[in-house]
Amino acid sequence: MKKPFTPILVSASRGSFTAFLEHIHPRLVPEISTRISFTFCLGGLATLMFLVEIFTGALLLLYYYPSLSNAYPSIQRVTYYAPFGFFFRNLHYWGGQFMVILVVLHMVRVFWTRSYLPPRRFNWLVGSILLVLVFLVDFTGYLLVWDERALWAWTIARNLTEKIPLLGNKFALVIFGPSDMDDLCLIRLYAWHIFMLPAFLVGLMSLHYWKIRKDGGIFTPL
Amino acid sequence: MRSAANFPPISLQLPESLTTAMSNDIPQTNSKRSFLKLVVLFLGGMVGLFSSWGIVRFVFFGTKPKKNRELSREAFNSMKQGEPAFVPQAESWVIRGRDLSSSLALDDRCSHLGCRYKWNQEKRLFECPCHGSEFDIDGNVKRGPASRPLARLFLTEESDQLLRISDQPPGK
Numbered sequence: 001m002k003k004p005f006t007p008i009l010v011s012a013s014r015g016s017f018t019a020f021l022e023h024i025h026p027r028l029v030p031e032i033s034t035r036i037s038f039t040f041c042l043g044g045l046a047t048l049m050f051l052v053e054i055f056t057g058a059l060l061l062l063y064y065y066p067s068l069s070n071a072y073p074s075i076q077r078v079t080y081y082a083p084f085g086f087f088f089r090n091l092h093y094w095g096g097q098f099m100v101i102l103v104v105l106h107m108v109r110v111f112w113t114r115s116y117l118p119p120r121r122f123n124w125l126v127g128s129i130l131l132v133l134v135f136l137v138d139f140t141g142y143l144l145v146w147d148e149r150a151l152w153a154w155t156i157a158r159n160l161t162e163k164i165p166l167l168g169n170k171f172a173l174v175i176f177g178p179s180d181m182d183d184l185c186l187i188r189l190y191a192w193h194i195f196m197l198p199a200f201l202v203g204l205m206s207l208h209y210w211k212i213r214k215d216g217g218i219f220t221p222l
Numbered sequence: 223m224r225s226a227a228n229f230p231p232i233s234l235q236l237p238e239s240l241t242t243a244m245s246n247d248i249p250q251t252n253s254k255r256s257f258l259k260l261v262v263l264f265l266g267g268m269v270g271l272f273s274s275w276g277i278v279r280f281v282f283f284g285t286k287p288k289k290n291r292e293l294s295r296e297a298f299n300s301m302k303q304g305e306p307a308f309v310p311q312a313e314s315w316v317i318r319g320r321d322l323s324s325s326l327a328l329d330d331r332c333s334h335l336g337c338r339y340k341w342n343q344e345k346r347l348f349e350c351p352c353h354g355s356e357f358d359i360d361g362n363v364k365r366g367p368a369s370r371p372l373a374r375l376f377l378t379e380e381s382d383q384l385l386r387i388s389d390q391p392p393g394k
C-alpha cells in the first residue's frame with residue numbers, strides 16, 4: 001500500500017536548493033543516528049574520497065597523455081613541473097588508496113552490525129557491486145601510470161582474463177583492447193578509468209543512498 | 223515482506239514553538255554560535271582562496287611564452303672552439319665550432335628530470351648533479367638514468383650583432 005502524500009512544511013517557502021540541503025541534512029534527526037559508533041561515518045568518508053577523486057582527477061586530466069610512450073613522462077611532468085602538480089597527484093593517489101580502505105572497512109562494519117539482514121538485503125548487494133567497481137577503478141588508475149609495475153600488472157590481468165573458459169578472449173578484447181600492445185590499450189583503460197567505471201559508480205551510489213533512507217537508515221525516511 | 227509496523231510513523235506535526243524555531247528568519251542571538259560560524263567561514267574562506275590560487279596556477283602551467291634565447295656575436299666570437307660555454311640568459315650551453323653551422327647549443331636542462339647540469343673539464347662530459355646522468359659534448363647519453371640525449375638547439379644569424387638559439391635548424 002502506498003503511503004499517503006504528506007506535504008513537508010519546511011520547504012514550502014524556500015528555494016529548492018535549500019530544500020534539497022535540508023533533505024540531505026535535516027534539522028531534526030533521530031538520536032540514534034547521531035552516535036558515531038553507529039556507522040563510524042565510513043560510507044560518508046568513502047563518498048568524500050570519491051568527490052576528492054573526481055575533483056583531482058579532473059585536474060590531472062589536463063596533463064595526462066594516454067599513450068605508451070608519453071603516459072609516464074606526462075605523469076612525471078605533472079608531478080615535478082606543474083605548480084601544485086605533486087599536491088593534486090598525491091591527493092588523487094592517496095584518495096584512491098583510502099577509498100579502497102574505507103569501503104572495505106565500511107563493508108566489515110555492515111557485516112559486524114548485521115546490517116545486511118532484511119530489509120537491507122538489496123542494498124548489501126548494491127554495496128558488493130560498488131566494492132568491485134571501486135577495486136576496478138583503483139586498479140585501472142594503477143595501470144594508467146604505465147611504469148614497470150603497471151605493465152606487469154596489465155599483463156597478469158590480461159592473461160587471467162584470457163584464461164576464463166570459452167569467453168575469455170572476447171572479454172579480454174572488450175576490457176583491454178587489442179592484444180598487441182599499443183596506444184589503444186591505454187586509451188581503453190583510460191576510458192574505463194575516467195568515464196565508464198565512475199559513471200557506473202555514480203549511478204549505483206545514488207541507488208545506494210536512496211535505499212539507505214528507504215530502508216529506514218541513517219536519517220530515516222523523513 | 224515489509225509492513226508498516228516496521229516503520230513507526232514519524233509525526234510531522236511538530237509543536238508550534240518548534241516549527242517557528244525551524245524557520246530560518248529567526249535572528250541568531252546566540253553569540254557563541256555566531257562567533258563559531260564566523261571562524262568557520264573565515265577558515266573555509268582561507269582554504270578556498272589558497273586552493274583556488276593553487277588550481278589557477280596548476281591550470282595555467284605550460285602557457286608561458288617560449289624562451290627567447292639570444293647570444294651576441296661578440297660573446298660568441300670570444301668563445302673557445304670545442305669548449306662548451308654556459309650562456310645563462312639563453313639557458314643553454316653553446317659549443318662553438320669552426321663556423322656558425324658547425325656550432326651547437328644544448329638546452330641547459332637534463333633530459334632526465336630537468337636539473338641543470340655542468341661541464342666536467344677533466345672527464346670532458348656533462349654531468350647532472352641530481353641522479354648522475356652523463357652526456358658527451360654533443361649531448362649524447364653516456365650514463366643513465368637519462369635515456370634521451372640533451373635537447374639540441376641551433377644557432378642562426380639574427381643580425382650583425384645578434385645570434386638566435388632555437389630548435390629550428392637554419393634555413394627554415
Ligand code: FES
Nearest residue numbers: 332334335350353
Ligand atoms: S635530472 Fe639529471 S640525472 Fe636526473
